Amino acid sequence: MTAKPTIRIQQADFDIAREIAALTNGRTDIGAVVSFSGICRGNENGEDIAALTLEHYPGMAEAEIARHVESAMSRWPLSGVSIIHRVGRLNPGENIVLVLTASQHRQAAFAAAEFLMDYLKANAPFWKREESAAGTAWVDARTHDDAAVARWTKS
Amino acid sequence: MTAKPTIRIQQADFDIAREIAALTNGRTDIGAVVSFSGICRGNENGEDIAALTLEHYPGMAEAEIARHVESAMSRWPLSGVSIIHRVGRLNPGENIVLVLTASQHRQAAFAAAEFLMDYLKANAPFWKREESAAGTAWVDARTHDDAAVARWTKS
Amino acid sequence: MKVKYFAWVRERIGKSEETVEPPANVRTVGDLMTWLARRGETYAHAFEKPRIIRAAIDQAHVKQDAVIAGAREIAFFPPMTGG
Amino acid sequence: MKVKYFAWVRERIGKSEETVEPPANVRTVGDLMTWLARRGETYAHAFEKPRIIRAAIDQAHVKQDAVIAGAREIAFFPPMTGG
Numbered sequence A, B: 001m002t003a004k005p006t007i008r009i010q011q012a013d014f015d016i017a018r019e020i021a022a023l024t025n026g027r028t029d030i031g032a033v034v035s036f037s038g039i040c041r042g043n044e045n046g047e048d049i050a051a052l053t054l055e056h057y058p059g060m061a062e063a064e065i066a067r068h069v070e071s072a073m074s075r076w077p078l079s080g081v082s083i084i085h086r087v088g089r090l091n092p093g094e095n096i097v098l099v100l101t102a103s104q105h106r107q108a109a110f111a112a113a114e115f116l117m118d119y120l121k122a123n124a125p126f127w128k129r130e131e132s133a134a135g136t137a138w139v140d141a142r143t144h145d146d147a148a149v150a151r152w153t154k155s
Numbered sequence C, D: 001m002k003v004k005y006f007a008w009v010r011e012r013i014g015k016s017e018e019t020v021e022p023p024a025n026v027r028t029v030g031d032l033m034t035w036l037a038r039r040g041e042t043y044a045h046a047f048e049k050p051r052i053i054r055a056a057i058d059q060a061h062v063k064q065d066a067v068i069a070g071a072r073e074i075a076f077f078p079p080m081t082g083g
Helices: A016-024 A060-075 A106-123 A143-153 B016-024 B060-075 B106-123 B143-153 C007-013 C029-037 C041-046 D007-013 D029-037 D041-046
Strands: A006-010 A032-039 A047-056 A078-086 A088-090 A095-103 A126-132 A135-138 B006-010 B032-039 B047-056 B078-086 B088-090 B095-103 B126-132 B135-138 C002-005 C017-019 C054-057 C060-062 C073-077 D002-005 D017-019 D054-057 D060-062 D073-077
Touching: A006 A016, A006 A060, A016 A032, A016 A078, A016 A095, A016 B016, A016 B032, A032 A106, A032 B016, A032 B106, A047 A078, A060 A078, A060 A106, A060 C060, A078 A106, A095 A106, A106 A143, A106 B032, A106 B106, B006 B016, B006 B060, B016 B032, B016 B078, B016 B095, B032 B106, B047 B078, B060 B078, B060 B106, B060 D060, B078 B106, B095 B106, B106 B143, C002 C007, C007 C041, C007 C073, C029 C041, C029 C054, C029 C073, D002 D007, D007 D041, D007 D073, D029 D041, D029 D054, D029 D073
Parallel strands: A006 A078, B006 B078, C002 C073, D002 D073
Antiparallel strands: A032 A095, A032 B032, A047 A088, A047 A126, A078 A095, A126 A135, B032 B095, B047 B088, B047 B126, B078 B095, B126 B135, C002 C017, C054 C060, C054 C073, D002 D017, D054 D060, D054 D073
């Protein structure tokens, strides 16, 4: 059984335990839950970061995430998926993104969570701006995020 | 910075949110946390399971887990690792095991969590006994768990 | 058609969206960037390196040779850095 | 030396540990299983398929040809099913 995926873009923080409970409560067919939390770091390439501001493309961001969740569900036997992406100004140590995958077996849950994170990084319309002592600057996309996505098209 | 790993074998349930907080609170160098929870399923190969009882080898279980955590820390740049394995009688839907990995980057956190789960399954001295309508039976080891371990020795 | 801008494309142009009516010879996403770049200094700055700008038509990623006929909403933005 | 049994090895033998003093010609883990199997019906049942039984010397996994001299604690158990 696959529950309807949860996809939320919000300013507020999320509670991993509550999201896992929402995915698993009352069910006894789930054997594995993988969670990935992305967290705002206080230092990037040797430079102290005061805060991160996340901008997104409303509408398209939700649609892109939903498209990738559907793709993950067609690749792996998943019992459920939840994705929450925060936007707005975040301080170092704060959560940015949560990806939860549930399945009967661990391999599917792990693979789907990695796949979803790789695709979110490369394709979901979000942009990060960093504040540091040097001022504010938009974060450059990293070419190895595109390489991370490419590995899923070979299998 | 790598925090001292948390390794616990206990009858009591664990609280994922609290364990993640213990790993990340007050730190701004962590960019990724991966959690894996293994959960007792209510059905195995078409047979309803009433409960699972987990037995372990005290002393050796902790030592084996610690050895694999050290191995993971030498392979990937990890900020912290927590592993909690429950023992005793567990009902369907209850947590069995928690593996948490934290790192600056997501690839290391994902890879280390999968590596640790594969090794725990194949090498940590725990044994599961299932109760069903047909009586109680020790769970057979699955050959694909050994195959899952083998992939880590090739890279 | 409505055009939307995000991140530093938005900042350079100084607005997040506007309605434009390009002439008929502006057929593709690439043509539209060239045409927009001629609207003034801020646009020229935003589109100075068109090859690195990503585009979406009606909220789906497209390449620069995508035809814009029939589009309700076209968005321009830098490579994404979410997650 | 102390010998420990887990899971169905323990259940078949009917005890979780005991102290044994095998003769000097019992050199390896495999020899010890053969020797234990002769201690009675419950042992014979536990060790009827010695190749599937796993062993640990002083809480570290070993193969069946591991030498037992100097061991404080030897454990026998089925393939592990944790995680």
